[in-house]
Amino acid sequence: MSLTLYAAPGACSRVPMMTLEEAGADYDVKLVRFMKGEHKRPDYLAMHPAGKVPLLMTNDGPVTQNVAIARYLAAQFDGLLPKAATAFEDAQITADLAFCADTVHPVVTRMRMPMFMVEGDEAMASVRAKAMDAMAPLAQLINTRLGKGNWWYGDAWSVMDAYVYWIWFRITGAGFSGAEFSHWAAHAAAMELRPAIQRALAKDAELQATLEAEGLAPKFK
Numbered sequence: 554m555s556l557t558l559y560a561a562p563g564a565c566s567r568v569p570m571m572t573l574e575e576a577g578a579d580y581d582v583k584l585v586r587f588m589k590g591e592h593k594r595p596d597y598l599a600m601h602p603a604g605k606v607p608l609l610m611t612n613d614g615p616v617t618q619n620v621a622i623a624r625y626l627a628a629q630f631d632g633l634l635p636k637a638a639t640a641f642e643d644a645q646i647t648a649d650l651a652f653c654a655d656t657v658h659p660v661v662t663r664m665r666m667p668m669f670m671v672e673g674d675e676a677m678a679s680v681r682a683k684a685m686d687a688m689a690p691l692a693q694l695i696n697t698r699l700g701k702g703n704w705w706y707g708d709a710w711s712v713m714d715a716y717v718y719w720i721w722f723r724i725t726g727a728g729f730s731g732a733e734f735s736h737w738a739a740h741a742a743a744m745e746l747r748p749a750i751q752r753a754l755a756k757d758a759e760l761q762a763t764l765e766a767e768g769l770a771p772k773f774k
């Protein structure tokens with residue numbers, strides 16, 4: 554199985570990067586330079602018509618969307634998601650992944666990238682403030698869930714842990730206070746002790762170093 558992950562440092566492509574490391578998969582990483590618009594070029598759009606990362610190129614073809622990539626990898630490698638015994642259990646797993654992708658991630662984007670939504674400093678500050686407010690109840694949900702066990706699904710690590718860890722990194726990096734969310738903070742600390750996660754973070758840091766060396770690292774206010 555040949556696997557190539559198209560990724561940008563700090564982006565949600567970190568979720569499959571952590572997943573691939575946890576799976577012990579043999580894979581290549583291709584850096585996508587947002588500032589050069591590489592993700593909007595015809596060759597990339599042919600693989601990912603929405604022009605986003607992550608993209609996982611496989612022997613079967615390109616797999617896009619974090620939810621689909623997580624499920625695809627979990628079908629190839631053990632230990633990435635619980636094995637659903639019923640359609641209902643399967644739906645719960647999809648709902649968990651979709652909660653991250655469809656409910657929380659858009660709020661992260663508003664917090665981190667208000668310039669995608671509006672123009673002008675005042676309008677951007679307003680979008681960011683609203684996103685901080687919208688994040689609070691979502692953070693509470695995640696924190697409560699993580700207070701029930703070591704990992705999202707209790708004793709077993711899963712892609713959900715990678716997903717909520719990426720969200721934690723993004724929101725605390727954007728100034729959202731994690732102080733009230735002690736279970737989530739403890740989860741993030743536990744993630745950082747895992748060798749596979751350390752390897753993924755090191756790979757992501759290499760991508761960032763490449764962008765910086767090329768003068769292509771985005772600068773945010």
Ligand SMILES: N[C@@H](CCC(=O)N[C@@H](CS)C(=O)NCC(=O)O)C(=O)O
Binds near residue numbers: 564566605607
């Ligand atoms: N629902 C998508 C979200 C992908 C997404 O928004 N990726 C961002 C990075 S976190 C991106 O590629 N942004 C670049 C852009 O929109 O130009 C997924 O889960 O794969």
